[in-house]
Amino acid sequence: MLKKTKDREERFNEEYPILFPIIYRVSYRITGDEAISEDLCHEAFIKYYERHEPLPDINQAKYWLIRVVKNMSLNYEKKRMREKNAVSKLEKITPQYMESTEKEVLKEETKIVVQEALDKLPYKLRVVLVFKEYAQLNYKEIGAILGISEGNVKVRIFRARERLEKILKEESAYVSEG
């Protein structure tokens, strides 16, 4: 028993520095929020740490963690959508007040244009693209994690790219106009 826990701890200490940057990156790209990403990672790694059945290798651990983060991020996404709806309602009430200040903020934040564009992607498309570009997963692996076919992954990734192109074009036009 003692040996078992020791092995597990050793393995965790080996895997953690390799897995954390990947899981954090995926969390950040899905949620667009550093603090929430940290919380998601915390939850996911605790779950991983407390798992009774060890996973066969580090790759399986990676898939498992990515799946956990993805499931948890959905709750956050729902909350975010509610808040977003509330904000847009507020904007409708006070449009003149918001406009000028918001434009100034946008001009200063051209650096984070990519993440903002990602945030605007529908969740389903965003997750697939993030898995591809930031977790370096192939279509087969993404399909396995999400429980969809490879063909479906291919379609979603393409749609995500198409949408992202559009968003980025709109955004850059908006910034250069302003």
Place this chain on the structure above:
Amino acid sequence: MCPKDEIISAYVDGEVETPWTEKLKAHFSECAKCKARLKELQSMSQLLKHDKEPDFKPALNRVYKRIYFHSSEKSLGSGRQQEKELPFWKRRVHIPMPAAVMLSVVLFILFASFFFFMGQNNTQMANKGQELYNTQPIQVTVPIEGLEAKDLEVLLKLLNNKDFSQEVLMELPEDSQFTVFGEPEFGDCAIDK
């Protein structure tokens, strides 16, 4: 015939099967339109990949600490850590069976003397109220080792006969051990590092 955008996107990801990869390559070399589309999708992929990101290292360290902390709070952790972090009412205390029996005896006697005390009080409160605070407490010391039900009866009788017995000391056996059960394996391993 030009491939669909979807195929070009899959090509960017290296997800097109071998006979088709060559065909696509050949097509890109002769079709400017598709080649331009390929470049667009490739540069978008690069844009995402090389986008600046927050530094993960502080988060990595914080989360590691939180996980270690969490595990030491749980059963895996050492008793020392546990005591420090949990409020006293949440701390898990494992009391060995004989100690638990002794504890209940002590509690029983305290209750008994309390009610006895109250009973005395109620009837005599009016005239004795003042004296109550001046009365010297009677100290009863009971060695609990080998205590039997019979002895307990004697003790209670003794308490009953005295006017005020506010203090009862129970002596526990010399070898009583109030240790935490369960080996704090994991926490100790971690501390060694």
